[in-house]
Every structure is written in C-alpha cells, then in structure tokens.
Amino acid sequence: SLRLMALVAGRLFSGYSVTDVSPRGENIGLSLTPDGRTPWQADGISPHLSHPADQWFSENASGLQEKIMAIIRDLPMDALSWADIPLKDEIESLCAPLLPGWIPSLLVRLDGDVPVLRISFAPGPPFVLAVVPRVTSATLPVMLRADLNENILRALAPVVGLPIKWAEFNREKVEALAARSLERTKIVENTRSAVEVTFNPDQLSAVEAEVESPKYSLRAWVAAYAGSDARYPEIGLHMGRKFMPFSGWDMELYGEWILSANDFSLESRWGVRWSPWKGIMAGAEQAFPGNETWYRLWLEGGERAPYLWWRISERGWHHLGAGYRINRRVSLEIHYDGRVEDKISLKAISDL
Incomplete structure (x- = not known):
C-alpha cells in the first residue's frame, strides 16, 4: 500500500519525485524531491503611475523580486499544474505588507528555455476619489489661502485614483509632497511661513495644511452691525511684524486701520502684543484720533x-466682542462699546 501511495503521490505532485513514504500515526508523511532545477527569473511590472507615485511604488517594491525568487527558485516548472493557486497566495502574502491595496497577477512565459514569472499589479478598491484641501492660518488672509488650496489640488493630483490602503501606507510621502508644493509658493516664501500638513486618506481625502508666518501677520475684513444706530459697516486691515526679544517671548508690533462706511472716517491703532500661550495674546495700543491708550486681550479659539x-482705555471705557467663528471666513459676535449710547449690538464679520 505504501508503494501504491508513492505512485499516486508522484502523479499528483508533478515535477517532484517521492523519495519516502512513512506512516505517522493516522497520517502518512511524504518526502518530495524536485525533478531537476528550473532556471527561473522573476520580472516585476510596475503599474503606469504619475510622478512621484511611480517612484513611491518602486521604493515600496524594493527587495520584493528577491523574496519572490526565494520562493520559486526550487519550484519545478511542471509543478505549476497543481501549485499555481498556492503560489499566487504566497506571492500575495509577500506583496500585502509592501504594497497594500495592490493586487498581483501572475503570468509565466518562456524566454528561450528560461521560464519567466511576470508579476503585474492592479489597484484594488476602495480608491481615493478626490482630495479636499483646507488651509488654516492665523497670520495670512483668506484671499491668499485660496491660492494655496489650489496649489495643494495640483500637487496631489497623482494621488487621485490610487488605493486608499496604499495612500495610507505612503501618508508621510503625500504630506511631504503637499508641504513642498506650498513651501515653493511666493506667498509662503515672502512671508517665511512654516508649513505643516496632515493627510487623511479616504474616498474624499481631507488635507489639512497649517501655514503660519513667524515674521508677519496680515488680516483684512469687512463687518456690519445690527441693533445699534451708532455703528456702521466698516472695513479693517491688520498688519504686524513679529519678533522674539527673549527665548519663548512671542511678540508683535502691529498697526490696525478701520474705515467707517458712513463718513469714511479712519481709526488707526498702533500697538504691541505678547502671546504667552497659543491662542492667547495681551498688549497695549495707541488709538487715533484722540491719542488714547488702550489695553487689550485676545482669546482665539480657531475655526x-x-x-x-x-479693550479697556486709560479713561476706563470698555470695548469687547464675544463671538463664534462659523468657518474660516465668517464669524458672528456680541459687540459691546461703552462709548456709545447703543452699547450692545450684533456684529457679523467676513474675513477677506
């Protein structure tokens, strides 16, 4: 019976010879030896990708060909008649940690007398369908941030259509690509801004970019009031120059100009402010006309x-606003000005 088992096994496992058959309890153990050595070659075919995604693929697949050769080196050609599916499963298990989201396909062809195993790759769902950028900044106006959003869309166009798993695997490369594209813009160069990008791979992949200038701050806005006859629509501009007199002391010299729409009267404020913690600033400013000193506090919560x-003046006048920033452009606040008769009003602000 053992001879019969050896004969059957030899026919089932083409390409191998049965050298030993031995009972092992309720099972039977077979020792197989390949019939000669097959001079295999492995050829990995990269998918057609835009730059720099093609470079990422090559880097991810580095060393994969050697690992595949280690599997097929002692595999007889005839064994593919029964071992093709296990071979594909084994190669898929090799590719999965290196190229997640890519599905390998195998094709064997003869190059003369040399069998060549060609491995091609197809992307597997789900895919990145679109990139949704959002640039935030406390030092750059909205009108400049819109250009940066467009820049991210152009830079990350090669990511659209890629498997989400692979985009996740190369998250740092995607973030670096977006950051470099922003750092090369004139806006970022001229304001010497620092860029930090976060990529969240999904079908609609969010790209959060924080762009902050350590040297300058610039903001422009328009505002309108409701509930007070003493307040009129206005347009404002803030320009600042940051500096650090001591380590850890973030300070800013700034000027603000507010133009009233009813009589085109202009109020200017010249001051200095200090930020002990992120989102908190305190300072003093001189307001004109009137040449009056005001002390001022800001508590920023973000979008x-x-x-x-x-603000509180040297004469004891209070001027304050408590509001909510609805999005990166629009905010609403309860506005109080102790200098006018209708002290409380509702103020709507749109950043430019």
Whole structure:
C-alpha cells in the first residue's frame, strides 16, 4: 500500500519525485524531491503611475523580486499544474505588507528555455476619489489661502485614483509632497511661513495644511452691525511684524486701520502684543484720533470655536466682542462699546 501511495503521490505532485513514504500515526508523511532545477527569473511590472507615485511604488517594491525568487527558485516548472493557486497566495502574502491595496497577477512565459514569472499589479478598491484641501492660518488672509488650496489640488493630483490602503501606507510621502508644493509658493516664501500638513486618506481625502508666518501677520475684513444706530459697516486691515526679544517671548508690533462706511472716517491703532500661550495674546495700543491708550486681550479659539477680545482705555471705557467663528471666513459676535449710547449690538464679520 505504501508503494501504491508513492505512485499516486508522484502523479499528483508533478515535477517532484517521492523519495519516502512513512506512516505517522493516522497520517502518512511524504518526502518530495524536485525533478531537476528550473532556471527561473522573476520580472516585476510596475503599474503606469504619475510622478512621484511611480517612484513611491518602486521604493515600496524594493527587495520584493528577491523574496519572490526565494520562493520559486526550487519550484519545478511542471509543478505549476497543481501549485499555481498556492503560489499566487504566497506571492500575495509577500506583496500585502509592501504594497497594500495592490493586487498581483501572475503570468509565466518562456524566454528561450528560461521560464519567466511576470508579476503585474492592479489597484484594488476602495480608491481615493478626490482630495479636499483646507488651509488654516492665523497670520495670512483668506484671499491668499485660496491660492494655496489650489496649489495643494495640483500637487496631489497623482494621488487621485490610487488605493486608499496604499495612500495610507505612503501618508508621510503625500504630506511631504503637499508641504513642498506650498513651501515653493511666493506667498509662503515672502512671508517665511512654516508649513505643516496632515493627510487623511479616504474616498474624499481631507488635507489639512497649517501655514503660519513667524515674521508677519496680515488680516483684512469687512463687518456690519445690527441693533445699534451708532455703528456702521466698516472695513479693517491688520498688519504686524513679529519678533522674539527673549527665548519663548512671542511678540508683535502691529498697526490696525478701520474705515467707517458712513463718513469714511479712519481709526488707526498702533500697538504691541505678547502671546504667552497659543491662542492667547495681551498688549497695549495707541488709538487715533484722540491719542488714547488702550489695553487689550485676545482669546482665539480657531475655526468653529468661540473667541473673545476685550479693550479697556486709560479713561476706563470698555470695548469687547464675544463671538463664534462659523468657518474660516465668517464669524458672528456680541459687540459691546461703552462709548456709545447703543452699547450692545450684533456684529457679523467676513474675513477677506
């Protein structure tokens, strides 16, 4: 019976010879030896990708060909008649940690007398369908941030259509690509801004870019009031120059100009402010006309968050606003000005 088992096994496992058959309890053990040595070659075919995604693929696949050769080196050609599916499963298990989201396909062809195993790759769903950029900045106006959003869309165009798993695997490369594209813009170069990018791979992949200038701050806005006859629509501009007199002391010299729409009267404020923690600033400013000193506090909460600012003059006048930033452009606040008869009003602000 053992001879019969050896004969059957030899026919089932083409390409191998049965050298030993031995009973092992309720099972039977077979020892197989390949019939000669097959001079295999492995040829990995990269998919057609835009730059720099093609470079990422080559880097991820580095060393894969050697690992595949280690599997097929002692595999007889005839064994593919029964071992093709296990071979594909084994190669897929090799590719999965290196190229997640890519599905390998195998094709064997003869190059003269040399069998060549060609491995090609197809992307597997789900895919990145679109990139959704959002640039935030406390030092750059909205009108400049819109150009940076367009820049991210252009830079990350090669990511669209790629498997989400692979985009996740190369997250740092995607973030670096977006950051480099922003750092090369004139806006970022001229303001010497620092860029930090976060990529969240999904079908609609969010790209959060924080662009902050350590040297300058610039903001422009328009505002309108409701509930007060003493307040009129206005347009404002803030320009600042940051500096650090001591380590850890973030300070800014700034000027603000507010133009009233009813009589085109202009109020200017010249001051200095200090930020002990992120989102908190305190300072003093000189307001004209009137040449009056004001002390001022800012508490910034960021987008979709509450905020507060408060001014008190040397004569004891209070001027403050407590509001909520609805998005990167629009905010609403309760406005109080102790210098006018209708002290409380509702203020809507749109950043430019």
